Amino acid sequence: MSDRFEVDTVTRADHIYVSRGAYTHHGIDAGDGTVIHFSGERGAAKINAGIERSPMADFLKDGELKIRRYGRRDNPDTTIARAESRIGEKDYHLIVNNCEHFATWCCTGIRSSDQVRGAGSLTAHGAIAGTTVAATTGVVGAMGAVSGLSGAGIMSGLATAGGAVGGGAAIGPAMIGLGPAIVSVGITQVALRDNENLPQDERNARRDGRAASIVGAGASTMGGVAAVSVAGTAGLSAAGITSGLASIGALVGGGMAAGTVAVVAAPAVVAAGLGAGVFLVSRRLRRPVDAHEVGTIPAPPSDLYADSPVDEDAE
DSSP: OOOOOOOGSSOOTTTTEEEOOOSEEEOOOOOOOOEEOOOOOOOGGGOOOEEEEEEHHHTTTTTOOEEESSBBOOOOHHHHHHHHHTOOOOOTTTTTTHHHHHHHHHHSSSSOOOOHHHHHHHHHHHHHHHHHHHHHHHHHHSSSSSSSSHEEEEEEEHHHHHHHOOGGGGGHHHHHHHHHHHHHHHHHHHOOOOTSSSSSSHHHHHHHHHHHHHHHHHHHHHHHHHHHHHHHHSSSSSHHHHHHHHHHHHHHTTOHHHHHHHHHHHHHHHHHHHHHHHHHHHHHHHHTTTTTTTTTTOOTTOBOOOOOOOOOOHH
């Protein structure tokens, strides 16, 4: 057990958690040296997991105790009543009813799991990137008057895409990449959506991440066009675009088709990466040092507890 653990610094009805390496385990401090939580560990042992009251030492298993901070939550009596009402329940589900869902619901009346949301966001962003790479060559090859992925075929496809908005081949990659970029930004907006139950520093960090994903998508879209111009031999003429895409493709070990994929996929990838990166950096800079650690928890704000509980289930 960490020497930073001091049981008298934990207060009744706190949402507490402990790291298990790749994930965190959550519960509600009952105020008497016990924790109400889903028993068992992730994996096969969780199949028959149930909500129970366990000694603090059994919950920690030599891990370091931490406290989930809230900007607004329901009062301790409501929290404990909710937790105790579900003791004996055995319908654990990793995605929709895990230990974090349970603890968050006890404190706010809302079922939510940052672990699930984060994993879902990563999976969705990965799927968008993979789909973009796989689809771009097919779309470009099929759109033009000259089919296929020859130089002429790619240029014809890009010209058709760019022509949809009154532009030319130089705007083609931006138009093809618009859909994946919008989806990527949307995923980030959902993953980092605002929640009044969160501490203000966390809400501000999420706001920064959401804004960064939009800026990243826009900047990388325009940057892709500029990169083609710079990498080419003759600006944004047909010859310049052809040579520019080929030069970009050569950086990843391919040719003109690979360069097209790189330029098309960039806005979606940058939107996801920049949004997540800015959020993490902003959260680290804004959060008081070790503010989530037991023993360094600041006094709760006077308006921490909601006037009345809001019992609504929301993922």
